[in-house]
Amino acid sequence: MKYRSHHCGALRPSDAGTEATLCGWVDSRRDHGGVIFIDLRDREGVTQVVFRPEEYPEVAEQSHGLRSEDVITVTGKVAPRLAGTENPKLATGGIELIATSLTVLNKSDVLPFQLDAKVSNEDLRLEYRYLDLRRPQMAQNLRLRHRVTTATRNYFDEQGYLEVETPILSNPTPEGARDFLVPARLTPGAFYALPQAPQQYKQLLQVAGVEKYFQIARCFRDEDLRAERQLEFTQIDVEASFISDVEIQTLIEGLLARIFREAKGVEISTPFPRMPYQEAMDRFGSDKPDTRFGLEIIDLSDVFAASEFKVFRSVLDGGGVIRALNARGAAEKLSKEQLKKWEEWAKTELGAKGLAYIKANATGEWESPIVKFFSEAEKAALAERMDLAPGDVLFFGADKWQAVCDTLGRVRLRCAELLELTKDSNALNFLWVVDFPLLAFSPEEAKWVAVHHPFTRPKTEDVPLLEAGEFAKVRAVAYDVVLNGVELGGGSIRIHEKELQARMFETLGIGPEEQQEKFGHLLRAFSFGAPPHGGIALGLDRLVMLLAGTESIRDVIAFPKNNRGLDLLTHSPVTVDFKQLRELYIQSTAKKP
């Protein structure tokens, strides 16, 4: 028996008069007592099937029992729709299949939710994920993801890149996220770790002479989940030898252009603008600036250089900065009470000391808790520098440079949301942020940590600064690609010399012994003619999210976990019995519920 001659999206008026067999799910039924219409759905579309009692009484009788989501195969004559009953909403709306025989392959129970309606209850969607994936939007997302990965593979293949699979059972990483551990039965008491990224393997592949590597790589991080974060996620991972940072950026611009063209039918313009990290932070308060709107941060330290306002005075004397941004036209949307809430938000959520503001009313009058401390000259200079007009609201940041950037960067985004600056925008503002700092001081750990990762190469001209211990000033050959304020990925040119790598580890507080223990394999590999190399990794899930226009990573992953890392469909993770643990030389210390 043949299930189908055509898919449900295939038949057209030109097929009229032929016989066809379709199979799929009953999408809906319209039972008129006599004639019965069934919309039959498969992955390619929907076709109307008609059961006519006067022509095929037995089949029509049988069709009365059909219910939503029953799986059937049906044979019939392709006929043009009666004049006036064509359905322009359907690709197959010009024809219908007049059923001559019907086989019910499988009945369906009533579904826990309707496929054509909004479902807010996400537990339910995840519990019945296989039904959720039948919904058109979700099915479309799966296809979109496939188109992205296919475009990626084709692109890299054409560029001469080799897809190489790297181990899922690998080693714990001393820095970075918490690892998922897997007990090694064959080595009692030892553990594998699931990779947070294939970083070391892809560098070792360069030492191996692969020269051009990519992988659609699953990565694992045992950290708390978020709307755009899962325990396991997928990276487009790339590494190449004898390549410059600009060449990698060009390669990735070509990839993204290809993906947007093939997955979305959109042409994007390349090359993307480049912006140094310092400039991104200064102007936008973020290392992944959304450049679809202005609201730029402006420095006022010189305006208040002689300020007698205590707060500003002490900040400036302590080496801090005074900065502000102008939320143009926000005055009518921000009452005094709301401004108070914003200040509270800045304090509790952003950890700011406060959020001073000046609200310029429609009349031009200033409402502000701090303006009384300003001199006339300061007020005039401030108004001019900020281009302050009636209806504007200025927000101030006064603190260390980094803290002011962080606070005003967040305030900027919140203002953009309030003013709906990106609401109807279909702009695609790609951007390379370059010249990241190599190192950052971590007050919690009381040591210097790698901003990107410990294999990132310092800029050649900044190596003397590294050697002089001026760690904060050392820039890395590192770059992030950003789209509309979302970080799509990041990479760097790596260190390929073992001496420089050892010096880097040392700077990070990893002594010679620990280096040998944890990175000996890498340092040894570097001693056997490691080529200069570099690469990048792009977050595939996030990219597909942007293309699909969804806010949740769960919408672009077939079987995601919920907020607490639970798979509501299969109920993983599960406890295992003592015997299974004993085989692995493992004992649980978890308290029994």
Next chain:
RNA sequence: GGAGCCGUAGCUCAAUCGGUUAGAGCGCUGCCCUGUCACGGCAGAGGUUGCGGGUUCGAGCCCCGUCGGCUCCGCCA
């Protein structure tokens, strides 16, 4: 580890200030219906208002606790 929002029928939601028997749409079941495509008509079933406690003459609504979901901060080299 912390904060916010939410939890009412299978689903999506309503229920005025704390006040009669907790409603609607969709879905479901039965009957009717021969050109619909959001088919239509009639009838019907379906509720421990997440759970536990408290305040009150009276609680879906107020209070406390708890469980669950989502979002954010921390965390994510």
